[in-house]
Amino acid sequence: MTKEIAKPAATEPKDVKMGESSTAAAAKKDVKDPKKKDDDDELSEEDQKLKDELEMLVVRLQESNTSLHKPALESLRTLIRTSTSSMTSVPKPLKFLRPHYYELQAVYEKWPKSENKLFLADIISVLAMSYDDGKRDCLKYRFLGASEPVGSWGHEYVRHLASELIVEYNARAETGDASEATPKDVTPQTPTSDLIKLALEIVPFCLKHNAEADACDLLLELESLHKLPEFVDKDTFGRVCLYIVSMVPYVAPPDDLAILKTARSIYRAQGEWTRSILISLRINDLELVKEDYESCEDPLTKKQLAFICARQQVFFETGDETITEILNNTKLSENFMALARDLDVVEAKTPEDIYKTHLENSRHGSSAANVDSARQNLASTFVNAFVNIGFGSDKLMMNSEDASNSWIYKNKDLGMMSAAASLGAILLWDVEVGLTEIDKFLYSTDDNIKAGALLAIGLVSSGVRHESDPALGLLTEHVNSTTSVHRVAAIVGLGIAYAGSAREEVQELLLPLISDTGLTMELSSLAALALGMVYVGTCNGDIASTILQTLMERDDETLKSSWGRFMGVGLGLLFLGKQDASEATLETLKVIENPLAKLVGVIVDVLSYIGTGNVLKIQSMLHLCNDHLDKEKEDDSFQAFAVLGIALIAMGEEVGAEMALRTFNHLMHYGEPVIRRSVPLALGVLCASNPLVNVLDILSKYSHDHDTDVALNAVFAMGLVGAGTNNARLAQMLRQLAVYYYKNPNVLFVVRVSQGLVHMGKGTVTLNPFHSNKTLLSPVAVSGLITVLTAFTDAKTFIVDKAQAHYLLYFLVPSAYPRFLMTLDENLKNLAVTVRVGQAVDTVGQAGRPKTITGFQTHSTPVLLAYSERAELATEEYISVGTTLEGFVILKKNPEWMEEDSKDAAK
Numbered sequence: 001m002t003k004e005i006a007k008p009a010a011t012e013p014k015d016v017k018m019g020e021s022s023t024a025a026a027a028k029k030d031v032k033d034p035k036k037k038d039d040d041d042e043l044s045e046e047d048q049k050l051k052d053e054l055e056m057l058v059v060r061l062q063e064s065n066t067s068l069h070k071p072a073l074e075s076l077r078t079l080i081r082t083s084t085s086s087m088t089s090v091p092k093p094l095k096f097l098r099p100h101y102y103e104l105q106a107v108y109e110k111w112p113k114s115e116n117k118l119f120l121a122d123i124i125s126v127l128a129m130s131y132d133d134g135k136r137d138c139l140k141y142r143f144l145g146a147s148e149p150v151g152s153w154g155h156e157y158v159r160h161l162a163s164e165l166i167v168e169y170n171a172r173a174e175t176g177d178a179s180e181a182t183p184k185d186v187t188p189q190t191p192t193s194d195l196i197k198l199a200l201e202i203v204p205f206c207l208k209h210n211a212e213a214d215a216c217d218l219l220l221e222l223e224s225l226h227k228l229p230e231f232v233d234k235d236t237f238g239r240v241c242l243y244i245v246s247m248v249p250y251v252a253p254p255d256d257l258a259i260l261k262t263a264r265s266i267y268r269a270q271g272e273w274t275r276s277i278l279i280s281l282r283i284n285d286l287e288l289v290k291e292d293y294e295s296c297e298d299p300l301t302k303k304q305l306a307f308i309c310a311r312q313q314v315f316f317e318t319g320d321e322t323i324t325e326i327l328n329n330t331k332l333s334e335n336f337m338a339l340a341r342d343l344d345v346v347e348a349k350t351p352e353d354i355y356k357t358h359l360e361n362s363r364h365g366s367s368a369a370n371v372d373s374a375r376q377n378l379a380s381t382f383v384n385a386f387v388n389i390g391f392g393s394d395k396l397m398m399n400s401e402d403a404s405n406s407w408i409y410k411n412k413d414l415g416m417m418s419a420a421a422s423l424g425a426i427l428l429w430d431v432e433v434g435l436t437e438i439d440k441f442l443y444s445t446d447d448n449i450k451a452g453a454l455l456a457i458g459l460v461s462s463g464v465r466h467e468s469d470p471a472l473g474l475l476t477e478h479v480n481s482t483t484s485v486h487r488v489a490a491i492v493g494l495g496i497a498y499a500g501s502a503r504e505e506v507q508e509l510l511l512p513l514i515s516d517t518g519l520t521m522e523l524s525s526l527a528a529l530a531l532g533m534v535y536v537g538t539c540n541g542d543i544a545s546t547i548l549q550t551l552m553e554r555d556d557e558t559l560k561s562s563w564g565r566f567m568g569v570g571l572g573l574l575f576l577g578k579q580d581a582s583e584a585t586l587e588t589l590k591v592i593e594n595p596l597a598k599l600v601g602v603i604v605d606v607l608s609y610i611g612t613g614n615v616l617k618i619q620s621m622l623h624l625c626n627d628h629l630d631k632e633k634e635d636d637s638f639q640a641f642a643v644l645g646i647a648l649i650a651m652g653e654e655v656g657a658e659m660a661l662r663t664f665n666h667l668m669h670y671g672e673p674v675i676r677r678s679v680p681l682a683l684g685v686l687c688a689s690n691p692l693v694n695v696l697d698i699l700s701k702y703s704h705d706h707d708t709d710v711a712l713n714a715v716f717a718m719g720l721v722g723a724g725t726n727n728a729r730l731a732q733m734l735r736q737l738a739v740y741y742y743k744n745p746n747v748l749f750v751v752r753v754s755q756g757l758v759h760m761g762k763g764t765v766t767l768n769p770f771h772s773n774k775t776l777l778s779p780v781a782v783s784g785l786i787t788v789l790t791a792f793t794d795a796k797t798f799i800v801d802k803a804q805a806h807y808l809l810y811f812l813v814p815s816a817y818p819r820f821l822m823t824l825d826e827n828l829k830n831l832a833v834t835v836r837v838g839q840a841v842d843t844v845g846q847a848g849r850p851k852t853i854t855g856f857q858t859h860s861t862p863v864l865l866a867y868s869e870r871a872e873l874a875t876e877e878y879i880s881v882g883t884t885l886e887g888f889v890i891l892k893k894n895p896e897w898m899e900e901d902s903k904d905a906a907k
Contacts, residue, residue, distance in 0.1 A: 420452025458493025
């Protein structure tokens with residue numbers, strides 16, 4: 001009797017497929033029956049009892065006596081909710097009820113509207129989890145049910161419901177109306193309001209049960225992430241924000257901006273001002289940065305916010321003298337020297353200390369220096385400048401008692417300019433002492449030395465602001481000098497000194513130089529580049545339109561000059577990181593019929609999406625690399641920037657960076673010469689100051705390439721990858737290359753410069769533009785790197801051979817910054833505490849409270865941090881005001897520690 005009722009004729013067998021006859025299905029069922037019988041035989045006594053009980057309850061629901069329905073439903077609910085099974089199998093009540101799924105649906109249709117009918121809908125909704133036929137019944141019956149708390153059926157039910165919600169939302173988005181998963185009697189106000197309402201019931205459950213990622217994913221898919229802040233509390237905000245911010249590189253614009261703004265509003269609601277301002281800086285909106293600063297009421301936290309802004313070179317008026325001093329980076333030099341004393345690296349190094357020619361185990365080693373003494377002296381000038389950068393003393397330039405016998409005169413022509421300018425790098429950040437030292441060269445009768453002094457003024461002011469604006473005062477008069485070299489030095493000096501400041505005075509000075517077609521392409525392009533650096537990322541319309549106008553007005557012959565690419569860099573820097581804001585400019589460039597316009601278009605496109613990891617842009621750059629052009633008929637130099645573009649867009653996003661490394665391998669095999677020459681440069685910028693072993697091996701291989709230009713760029717890239725790391729393996733490789741290329745003065749020059757870069761700042765500085773746990777990209781640092789890479793896309797014209805623009809190497813100076821962690825007390829004085837420094841671990845979406853570093857060592861501050869390292873406090877006596885232990889961090893006494901101390905004293 002029981003079995004006949006349990007299997008009514010209306011029931012569809014689960015195995016019936018579309019278009020399959022019922023006879024065939026029955027035959028198939030008969031084949032399976034013996035096996036099923038075996039399964040029944042294998043059931044334990046307890047399971048058999050549960051199965052019989054469930055079948056009896058299904059029978060009761062089909063009986064006409066309505067008084068039996070409510071107790072049967074109650075029993076079903078209890079059995080389903082209390083069932084426990086292993087994580088990998090379906091709960092037994094759901095498994096045993098599967099054959100009765102269609103029966104229960106039929107029962108539901110038969111019952112009149114009542115409380116029991118709603119109750120049954122809830123149970124069918126749960127059963128639909130294990131009977132997924134693509135109809136989204138779980139969601140359908142949830143809407144038809146009594147709407148008990150969504151979490152009462154357990155986590156797996158919530159997860160299943162969320163996945164159906166997303167599918168249903170997408171289906172409605174495509175068709176514009178509700179699909180069959182939505183019951184006809186459910187009438188939402190908007191096509192998706194009912195779905196969002198249900199999602200907002202699921203989100204609190206997920207957040208409460210450590211499933212933050214599920215909650216964020218659900219709201220993101222339903223385009224309702226802006227509702228997230230109202231559900232987040234002090235216990236969940238950290239994990240939620242970490243997760244959604246880590247999504248940003250994988251989301252298409254404008255959703256990426258929406259996610260960042262959501263994270264910012266959560267941080268603001270929780271009073272996490274240091275984290276909020278990092279997001280505002282990432283959005284690159286000065287108004288949001290000011291809003292965060294002004295909303296914060298704690299004076300100590302305000303100082304920490306100022307340190308974060310100073311690292312990004314963002315300045316705003318505050319009216320507070322201490323804060324202004326921090327924003328101006330006034331004490332940077334003083335603190336850097338304190339670090340040098342602590343690490344015992346104050347003593348100046350000579351180029352020979354770096355070259356270590358006695359280790360160049362070859363009979364050529366000692367004679368190499370005499371191959372071309374002026375060229376080697378020029379190399380030593382740069383090495384000396386980079387190694388002693390910011391230390392305020394050296395043994396070549398400043399220790400010379402007799403000016404006539406000084407190092408400057410061991411160089412010739414523009415080499416003297418670079419030598420005088422090296423003072424600016426050595427005295428970096430120390431404006432007052434620097435100007436005194438540089439001043440004596442301003443009165444030189446030699447134009448090159450005077451030009452070097454002008455450039456030095458710009459370099460020494462890089463990254464710091466001074467109330468008296470010495471750079472503007474001293475360089476303004478030389479911008480329109482009759483001596484070309486003075487004009488060049490003054491323009492470049494202003495660009496470096498005021499990078500990122502958007503100073504109107506600089507725009508008024510340099511804008512006429514761009515549009516003056518009577519000037520050489522060199523001067524106009526450098527003026528465009530300088531303004532691009534000063535107004536980096538501002539989308540300044542006046543400068544952009546002036547550069548575009550110039551590209552239209554200049555004759556084709558002038559635009560063939562290699563200097564034109566710097567005009568493109570200047571235009572691109574205006575739109576740095578602004579994504580689609582550059583579209584109008586790109587459309588204008590397409591109209592200009594000149595090969596340079598295409599190159600400029602690639603540069604602008606790349607810089608607009610720098611560091612975003614945008615896959616579509618990377619693909620478009622690869623398409624450009626795909627063209628095999630006839631070099632005699634067409635200009636292929638744009639392909640060099642397409643290759644650099646792949647690295648610049650992918651940098652800062654680890655998956656993209658790894659894929660870029662593989663891409664470069666293919667480009668080296670199949671690319672045209674112009675592409676092969678750019679690949680080492682792209683590798684260099686992708687891993688700046690981050691000497692990965694596999695990248696060093698690749699570059700070492702390329703440094704012996706049969707194409708000298710590839711080898712030369714690979715050698716420079718080795719210097720860039722190891723910049724400021726003192727990497728012993730890399731230093732050894734470069735010493736071997738110095739021997740290998742002892743007869744090639746061009747490559748040898750670059751080998752020497754790279755040796756200087758590896759030991760930059762005696763191993764205390766970094767050129768990597770990312771900071772604050774790799775979340776922020778410094779626009780000024782990256783613009784300096786791009787300029788130097790641009791010079792190396794045509795190294796013979798700008799850097800080596802008879803080139804007269806080697807001063808472009810000094811554009812690395814704005815990118816240099818100490819890679820330290822310096823802890824300060826509440827009075828901003830150095831405070832030595834113990835910290836653990838180890839390899840950073842990605843903790844996004846991990847359960848519990850995972851460790852953020854691994855393989856750590858304990859040090860006392862100040863300490864140096866490599867690109868892949870992170871620090872955390874090793875003492876509970878202090879707590880950090882900032883969330884990121886990097887750069888300057890203010891510490892305050894831990895109140896709990898002070899209580900324990902007082903208790904101990906009382907005992």
